[in-house]
Amino acid sequence: MNRHVDPREALSDGDGIAMGEVLLDVRNVSLRFGGVKAISDISFDIRKGEIRAIIGPNGAGKTSMLNVINGFYTPQEGSIVFRGKERQKIAPYEAAASGIARTFQNVALFKGMSTLDNIMAGRTLAMHRNFFWQLLYYGPALREEIANRRKVEEIIDFLEIQHIRKTPVGRLPYGLQKRVELGRALAAEPSLLLLDEPMAGMNLEEKEDMSRFILDVNAQFGTTIALIEHDMGVVMDISDRVVVLDYGRKIGDGTPDEVKSSQDVIDAYLGVSH
Amino acid sequence: MFYREAGQFKTSYAADQQVFPILQDRIGVAVILGIAVFVVPFVANDFFLSAIAIPFLILALATIGLNVLTGYAGQLSLGTGGFMGVGAYACYKLTTIFPDVSIVVHILLSGFAAAAVGMVFGMPSLRIKGLYLAVTTLAAQFFLEWCFIRIPWLYNYNASGAIEVPGREVFGTMVTGASAGSVPRYFTVLAIVILLTVLVKNLLRGRIGRQWMMIRDMDIAAELMGVRPLYAKLSAFAVSSYLCGVAGAMFVFFYLGAAEPSAFSITLSFQVLFMAILGGLGSLVGCFFGAAFIWALPIILRAGPPMIGIPIAAETAFHVTSMIVGALIVTFLILEPHGLARLWQIGKEKLRVWPFPYA
Numbered sequence: 278m279n280r281h282v283d284p285r286e287a288l289s290d291g292d293g294i295a296m297g298e299v300l301l302d303v304r305n306v307s308l309r310f311g312g313v314k315a316i317s318d319i320s321f322d323i324r325k326g327e328i329r330a331i332i333g334p335n336g337a338g339k340t341s342m343l344n345v346i347n348g349f350y351t352p353q354e355g356s357i358v359f360r361g362k363e364r365q366k367i368a369p370y371e372a373a374a375s376g377i378a379r380t381f382q383n384v385a386l387f388k389g390m391s392t393l394d395n396i397m398a399g400r401t402l403a404m405h406r407n408f409f410w411q412l413l414y415y416g417p418a419l420r421e422e423i424a425n426r427r428k429v430e431e432i433i434d435f436l437e438i439q440h441i442r443k444t445p446v447g448r449l450p451y452g453l454q455k456r457v458e459l460g461r462a463l464a465a466e467p468s469l470l471l472l473d474e475p476m477a478g479m480n481l482e483e484k485e486d487m488s489r490f491i492l493d494v495n496a497q498f499g500t501t502i503a504l505i506e507h508d509m510g511v512v513m514d515i516s517d518r519v520v521v522l523d524y525g526r527k528i529g530d531g532t533p534d535e536v537k538s539s540q541d542v543i544d545a546y547l548g549v550s551h
Numbered sequence: 552m553f554y555r556e557a558g559q560f561k562t563s564y565a566a567d568q569q570v571f572p573i574l575q576d577r578i579g580v581a582v583i584l585g586i587a588v589f590v591v592p593f594v595a596n597d598f599f600l601s602a603i604a605i606p607f608l609i610l611a612l613a614t615i616g617l618n619v620l621t622g623y624a625g626q627l628s629l630g631t632g633g634f635m636g637v638g639a640y641a642c643y644k645l646t647t648i649f650p651d652v653s654i655v656v657h658i659l660l661s662g663f664a665a666a667a668v669g670m671v672f673g674m675p676s677l678r679i680k681g682l683y684l685a686v687t688t689l690a691a692q693f694f695l696e697w698c699f700i701r702i703p704w705l706y707n708y709n710a711s712g713a714i715e716v717p718g719r720e721v722f723g724t725m726v727t728g729a730s731a732g733s734v735p736r737y738f739t740v741l742a743i744v745i746l747l748t749v750l751v752k753n754l755l756r757g758r759i760g761r762q763w764m765m766i767r768d769m770d771i772a773a774e775l776m777g778v779r780p781l782y783a784k785l786s787a788f789a790v791s792s793y794l795c796g797v798a799g800a801m802f803v804f805f806y807l808g809a810a811e812p813s814a815f816s817i818t819l820s821f822q823v824l825f826m827a828i829l830g831g832l833g834s835l836v837g838c839f840f841g842a843a844f845i846w847a848l849p850i851i852l853r854a855g856p857p858m859i860g861i862p863i864a865a866e867t868a869f870h871v872t873s874m875i876v877g878a879l880i881v882t883f884l885i886l887e888p889h890g891l892a893r894l895w896q897i898g899k900e901k902l903r904v905w906p907f908p909y910a
C-alpha cells in the first residue's frame with residue numbers, strides 16, 4: 278500500500294505499456310501502388326492514452342496510413358512497432374487480435390444485420406465456444422453469448438442508441454450508422470482505436486455528440502485514439518497531438534498549437550480553404 | 552389484435568434471444584409441429600406422403616443447405632445437385648459395406664462426405680467472389696456428375712449404372728426399399744429434418760452464424776473484427792454441403808428408391824436455388840415456403856384443372872409451371888429479394904399493428 282505507484286502505471290491495462298509511453302511507432306514507412314506513392318518515408322508515434330489526429334488534404338495518404346497500421350496494406354519499406362513488437366506484414370485479423378480496431382471513412386457496417394448484431398460482431402474475438410457448443414446453443418455457448426450481450430448493452434447505453442437496438446442498420450440515417458460503427462469498434466475493447474473521419478457528413482449537433490463520445494471513450498476507458506478529421510475546429514479541440522500529411526509526406530507533427538503555427542502546414546493545408 | 556407482443560416483457564437477455572420471442576409464434580410453431588407429427592401421417596394418403604410431404608421435407612433441407620452458403624454466408628453456388636449426389640452415393644456405399652449399421656446413422660454420416668467435397672470446391676472462394684465463384688461451383692457440379700457416371704465403384708458395378716436402395720429397418724420397421732411404407736419413411740425424414748433444422752438455427756444465432764453474415768455483408772470489416780475468411784467461408788461450405796449431402800441421401804433412400812446420375816444434374820441445383828430465392832435468401836422459414844411452393848405447384852397444376860373439368864396435358868402443366876416459376880423468380884428478384892419469408896414477415900408486422908395501418 279505504501280509503495281509509490283505511478284498513477285499512469287496503474288492505469289496501464291495489462292499490455293505492459295504505461296500511459297504516455299509509445300504504444301505504436303511508425304518507422305520510415307513507404308507505400309506505393311504501382312507508380313503512385315501514397316506514403317513516402319513517414320515516421321511518427323502514438324502514445325498510450327492520447328488522442329492523435331492525422332490531418333491533411335484529400336489524397337494525402339491518411340486512410341492509406343490506417344490501412345497500413347491494421348494490415349490491409351503491406352508497406353514496401355519501413356515497419357510498425359505496436360506494443361513493443363515490430364512487424365512488417367500482418368493480416369487484418371491478426372491486427373484485430375493484437376488490439377487494433379477501427380471505423381471506416383465510408384461506413385462499412387454489416388447492412389443486413391441489426392444494430393445489436395453489428396456490435397456483437399465487434400466481440401467476435403472475445404467469443405471462443407467451439408462448433409459443437411454452438412450446435413447445442415444452450416449451456417456454455419448461451420452463457421458466453423449472454424455475457425457478451427451484457428457488454429454490448431453497456432456500449433449501446435453509452436452511445437445512447439437503445440431505441441435502434443433491433444433495427445437493421447441499412448435503414449438507419451447516416452449519422453446513426455457512424456455511431457453504430459463506433460460502437461462496433463468499441464465492442465472489441467481495443468487498445469488502439471483508429472477512426473477514419475468519424476464526423477464526415479454530419480451536422481453540427483451530430484459532430485458535437487460524436488466529439489463527446491470520442492472524448493468520453495478516451496477518458497473513461499483510457500483508449501488510445503488515432504483520428505482522421507477534416508474539421509480543424511474539432512481537431513484543435515479534442516486532439517493531444519497532430520500529424521500533418523501532404524502528398525504522402527509528413528509536413529508537421531506536434532501539439533495543435535504548434536501545428537497551427539507551422540509555416541509548412543499553413544502553406545500546404547491550413548492556408549487553403551476546405 | 553391477437554398477434555401482439557404487448558405485455559410480454561423480456562426480463563433477461565436469454566429470453567430476448569429466443570428463436571421465437573413472441574408467444575403467438577411459439578404457439579404457431581407448436582401447432583405446426585403437432586400437425587406434422589400427429590395429424591398428417593394418420594390423415595394423409597399414401598400419395599400425399601410419398602409424392603408431396605416426403606420430397607418437400609427433403610428439398611426444404613437441401614434449400615436450408617444452400618441458404619446457409621448463399622443466403623447467410625453470401626457465396627453463390629450452383630453445385631447443390633452435385634453435393635446432394637455425393638451424399639446419396641456415400642450413403643449407398645456405406646450401407647452396402649456396413650449393412651448392419653442403422654441407415655439413419657449412414658444418412659447422417661454421408662453428409663460428412665459431401666462436406667469434405669464441398670470444402671474442397673469451396674477453396675476458390677478465398678480468392679474469387681460472386682459470379683466467378685458460381686462458375687467454379689458449376690464446374691464442381693459437372694465434375695461430380697462425371698464421377699457418378701464414370702466411377703463404377705460408386706454404384707457397385709451395377710449393369711444399369713444406377714443405385715438401387717436396399718431394404719433397411721429402423722426399430723424393426725422397414726424404412727427404405729420397395730417394401731417400406733410411406734408412414735415410417737415420413738417419420739424418419741421428419742425427424743432428421745427437424746433435428747438438423749434446429750441445429751442449423753443454433754449455429755445461425757450464435758457466433759458462427761454471425762461470422763457468416765459478417766463475411767456476406769462486408770468481408771473487409773469482418774476481417775477487421777477478427778474473422779478469419781478461411782475458417783468462415785470453408786465452415787459455411789462444409790455445413791452447407793453437409794445438409795445438401797444428407798438431403799441427397801434421403802432423396803434417394805426415402806423418395807426415389809433408385810437413382811441414376813441424372814437425378815443429381817444441374818436441374819436439381821437450379822430447382823433448389825429457385826426454392827431458396829422464392830422462399831427468401833437468409834431465412835430458414837423461407838426454405839420451407841420455397842420448397843413447398845416449387846414442389847407443390849406442378850402437382851397442383853396437373854391435378855387442379857381436371858378436378859374442375861378442364862383437361863390438361865402433363866406436357867402443358869410442365870410448361871406452365873416453368874413459366875410461372877420463371878416469372879415469379881424475376882419478380883421476386885426485382886421487387887422482394889427476401890422472398891416469401893419477407894412477405895410473411897410484412898404480413899405479421901401488419902397483423903401486429905392491426906387495425907391501425909401506420910402504428
Ligand SMILES: Nc1ncnc2c1ncn2[C@@H]1O[C@H](COP(=O)(O)OP(=O)(O)OP(=O)(O)O)[C@@H](O)[C@H]1O
Nearest residue numbers: 310313315333334335336337338339340341342382
Ligand atoms: N488501393 C489503392 N490503389 C491505388 N491507389 C490507391 C489505393 N488506395 C489509395 N490510393 C491512392 O493513394 C493516395 C492516398 O489515398 P488516401 O485514401 O490514403 O488519401 P486520404 O488522405 O485518406 O484522402 P481523403 O481525405 O480523400 O480520404 C491517393 O492518391 C489514392 O488515389
Ligand SMILES: [Mg+2]
Nearest residue numbers: 339340341382
Ligand atoms: Mg481517406
